[in-house]
Amino acid sequence: MVHAPILAIAIPLLGAFALPILAKLNRRARDLWAVGIALVTLVFGLAVAGQVFASGKPLVYTLGAPSPTASVTEGGFPIRIVLVVDALGAFAGIIALLAGAIGLFYSLQYLAEEEGKTLGTSLLLLLWAGILGLVYTGDLFNFFVFLEITSIAACALIGYRVWESRPPEAAFKTMAMYTLGGLLVLISVGILYGEYDALNIAYLSKLITGTLLDKLALGLLLGGLLMKAGAVPAHMWAPDAYGEAPAMATIVLVANTQAAIYALLRVVFTLFGGALATPGIGWLIASLGTVTVLVAVLMAVVQRHLGRLVAYGAVSQLGYMLLAVGVGVVAAGKGFGEVALKGGIFHMINDLASVGLLFLVIGAIRRAVGSVDLLSLGGLGHTLRWESGFFLLGALALAGIPPLNGFASKFLIYESTFKASPILAAIAVLSSILLLAVVVRAFHGVFLGPKARDVGPAPWGMLVAMGVLAVIIVVFGLFPGFFIERMVSPAVQALLGGRAAYLAAVLGG
Amino acid sequence: MGNMPFVVSMILVGLGFLALIVRRNLIKLAIGISVIEMGVNLFLVSLGYVRGGIAPIYTYAPPGFKEMVFPTPQALTLTAIVIGLATTALMLAFAVVIYRHRGTLDAGKIRELKG
């Protein structure tokens, strides 16, 4: 289990490359292989999280060294590539593991053989490995490489239905934005390397003093990551991508966005935490988050494509997380800053569950009916009973209705934002109410009304995948305290007070 | 003169962004992104340059050499080039697919997805 961090990245990678060869031999073997890879990855990923949460210390794994903990050579310089998993990384890893496993399981019956199931599954595994690498890595250049792996795999998945005219357009747009974001990150990596001759996040963090170049690097990193996450004004790709990608990929894309938020936290609190985590940066992130919430919810009102409607809902949830991160930076030393970070980090997993569930239901509708245009849908609740229940559950959780999980995290965000700025909090609450109206109207339009057509229910595998998310929504909503205590609080502590522990784990002493 | 490579790389990045703003052809957008990429790569490579240094290869090193340029930025650049190749190939492939569906590469006319 010492090797668990790297195995959680390497096993899905291995699975992705072996999958096409297995598919040539036997299709059943390929499906079994995909399930097996998913299970093994899940075991190793959860083992990493378990070790980190149990010991309370960051886990360090050095690649290519005589032993995994030998991260530093003589002279105290970390020359090798390291993986560092602290509580925040473990939490983001859990989100990625959940999304990947559910997406993979869903895809087994969702993808048709003639649609290139082998390629789709293989890309999904690649994206999964990329996200896990992104959240586990402790090296800035590796971070860029994993960022680009996720970009390429994600765009290939978005444009997966090349026989239709809209997905390639969405994929091109997304690719352009992702690549630009990645290049901004690369410039900033270059600046930091040129200044300090190091790429290790912990080592850099020790050296960064807050010069003009550091500020430039921080600005570029924030810009690149916000582009990758899809915050306003760089949000144009997100609704296209979420709306057009196949459902099993969309949930992993949402996890990809959460990974960008994770990276944002890591950059602001760990990398630049010593010198540059100023309230100004916090206000910038918080106001961007509020604008994102507002714009996305207003855009959701006018959508008639169900996928795009929910996609704007997903973008608005991203705004809530940014708002929480911003407030957390503004009030880093105060109590409500901690509450804001708790809300934001808890919202990452809640958002994945609710938005992911909605997208999986939309995938099932699309598979059954062949269209997700709100004007042509109606009365599906008569035949798609499970799906309608799941959709309602996901929609209410998305809008933050108690006692579902969305409420638990959003309440923390409202509460803390109100202390920082009542205006931002008011906008956030009002947007949430508007979002509720939008999703309830969508539910009404799609599932209620007279029975219009006969459609078959989704296969059991897809229903089970949705059911897991539904259980998470309900359980996290009923017992939020338990999960905040066990998983979210350590992650917040790793951000606020854990920088020293992070540096000590990598650099020793 | 020592900062010339940095100036040139930032000019390249600027030109690439200019192409992204004023051009509407999908292929030219891909070229614009590639130009930005080249600018960034030039920036990375020039970071490791040491005046008077030789290539960091012991096999070719002349006897009695003094300094070598720094090899790490070159490795980084190489990785960035490989990644750039993959993104460019993917973007061009999508451009071809879009052209087959719509019969045009004009980003102004391909706007099924908006709002």
Add this chain to the structure above:
Amino acid sequence: MSVVVRTVTRVILPVALAFGAYVIMHGHLTPGGGFQGGAVTASIVALLVVVYGGARLKGAKGWFAVLEDVGALAFVLLAFLGIGATFFRNVLAGSGGLFGAPVPQLGPNPGALDTAGTLPLMNWAVGLKVIAGLGSVVLLLSLFGREDG
């Protein structure tokens, strides 16, 4: 294409192959390695596409796909070799045998091909992947515009 192009291609082909193999094989000693050598070799595919047209090379598509997977798989498995110590640990270096000759002293030297442990093998794995991947990119882009692509 004309007779001149075809003849020149036939002459260049073995030279380019040899050069590509050289660049891949000496990746741990000189500038180059899997990606660069693979790109040199894949340029042969581009040349063949120009000379004979993509349609005649369509049969290579499936082979490229398999080779690409084999290359990637070999790379990951080579990295797994070191799992006794750590992932990516170069276990073959200094162990004697074909790849484990002792490394000469630091400083100018003529270069010894057999000193780098798993690195040359990884170079070959990457080279294989790049040849196949870049080859299929070139091939597929040339086939895209056609009805039968």
